[in-house]
Amino acid sequence: MSQLQTTAATDTAVAVAETRARRTIAPAVDIHESKTEVLLVADLPGVAADGLTIEVKDGEVAIRGRPAVTSFDEEPFDFARAFRLPPGVDVNGIEAELKHGVLQLRLPKAPGLRPRTIPVRSA
Amino acid sequence: MWFNFTDLDRTFAAFDTLSRDLQRDVVRARRATSTETQAPRIAAEDTGDAWVVRAELPGVPPEAVELTLTGQVLRFSATRRPQAPDDTVTHRAERPAFTITRSITLPHKIDVEKVTATGKDGLFEVTLPKAVEAKPRTITVQAR
Numbered sequence: 001m002s003q004l005q006t007t008a009a010t011d012t013a014v015a016v017a018e019t020r021a022r023r024t025i026a027p028a029v030d031i032h033e034s035k036t037e038v039l040l041v042a043d044l045p046g047v048a049a050d051g052l053t054i055e056v057k058d059g060e061v062a063i064r065g066r067p068a069v070t071s072f073d074e075e076p077f078d079f080a081r082a083f084r085l086p087p088g089v090d091v092n093g094i095e096a097e098l099k100h101g102v103l104q105l106r107l108p109k110a111p112g113l114r115p116r117t118i119p120v121r122s123a
Numbered sequence: 124m125w126f127n128f129t130d131l132d133r134t135f136a137a138f139d140t141l142s143r144d145l146q147r148d149v150v151r152a153r154r155a156t157s158t159e160t161q162a163p164r165i166a167a168e169d170t171g172d173a174w175v176v177r178a179e180l181p182g183v184p185p186e187a188v189e190l191t192l193t194g195q196v197l198r199f200s201a202t203r204r205p206q207a208p209d210d211t212v213t214h215r216a217e218r219p220a221f222t223i224t225r226s227i228t229l230p231h232k233i234d235v236e237k238v239t240a241t242g243k244d245g246l247f248e249v250t251l252p253k254a255v256e257a258k259p260r261t262i263t264v265q266a267r
Contacts (some may be wrong), residue, residue, distance in 0.1 A: 028218045032211035039208065043181040043218050045245035069246060101181040101245025 024080035027065070031083075035115055038086060038107040044079050045101040054096055054105065059085050061094070063103065088112060163201075163221055167229070171259060173252040174229050181218075185242030190249065192238060195231070197251065200224035232256065 030041040044052070046067030055062045062082040070076045085091075085107065093108040165178040180188065182203045190199045202222040207213050232254035240249040 029215060030205060030207070030213065030218050031215040032207050032213050034208065034211045039211065041205065041218065043245075045179040045181040048244050067246070068244070098244075100184055101179075 022066075023075060023077045024064075025077050026081045027063070027079040029081065029083075036109055038089065038109070040083065040103075040105040040107065042079075042081070042103040042105070043101065044098070044103050047079065047098070047101060047103075049098050052096075052098060052103065054094075056085070056091055056094060059087075061085055061105070061107070063105070065103070163219075163223055165223070165225055167227055173250050174231065174233070176227060176249045176251070178223075178247045179245065180223075180242075180247055181245035183242075183245060183247075185247070188240075188242060188247060190240055192233065192235060192251070195229045195233060196226055197229060197249065198224070198226045199249070 027042045027044050029043075032039045032041070040061075042063060042065075044063075044065040044067075046069055047065035048068055051066040051068055053064045055064075060082050063080065065079040067077075067079070088110045089107045090110040093106075095106045095108075097104045097106075163178060163180050165176065167174055167176045176197060176199075178188075178199070178201070180201050180203070182205065183201045187203075188199060188201045190197070192198075200223060204220045205216075205218045207216075229251060233251045234254045237252040238250065240247065242248075
């Protein structure tokens with residue numbers, strides 16, 4: 001930066017940069033479905049449990065993870081992605097586990113949604 | 124005599140595509156911001172006193188990274204294979220399987236005794252302090 005710039009101008013520039021929202025990057029995700037649950041697996045390298053928020057609202061699950069360290073000389077960013085919840089997910093039973101930077105999110109299916117064989121009565 | 128300009132145009136267009144493709148490969152080395160396959164990223168940085176090599180290896184436990192240093196060549200390899208649990212239907216599979224093996228030749232002599240490596244949450248960092256004679260030294264210019 002030119003030394004002719006005043007200190008005030010530099011302070012303003014810094015303040016503006018900090019209030020601008022962090023850019024977000026969508027993490028790579030796998031989605032598997034079994035009879036009893038939907039499993040969502042996301043790659044969130046550098047994110048620890050205290051940097052992760054998972055919000056379930058209005059039929060959507062939103063994942064936001066902030067890596068503890070920004071490496072590679074890049075601008076700080078957050079991982080962020082949201083998914084529509086399939087109908088019939090037991091929202092109270094959702095579980096999340098974070099290990100080695102990978103999130104496993106389990107969305108159990110409400111009992112009513114699990115496959116049921118329907119007995120056929122012969123008349 | 125009229126030149127057939129369409130032929131020339133096509134040639135230039137082909138060169139344009141080629142240079143765009145080359146540029147795109149360079150750009151891919153930066154983080155993919157979409158959900159297209161993201162290869163694990165590795166970068167090396169010279170901090171003056173040391174070389175720091177960082178790698179993003181989500182899902183890889185620290186003990187699963189193989190790291191060797193031979194002279195000035197750092198070699199590391201890691202592998203991971205995401206697997207669908209049994210009895211599931213996979214609706215989306217974006218997380219890549221990878222086996223990476225990289226050999227990085229560092230341009231400075233390294234103090235082998237002081238090399239440290241840490242891994243947390245899928246982020247790995249190897250710090251390779253330069254041997255004393257390899258560190259930059261400022262030389263004061265005496266006025267005469």
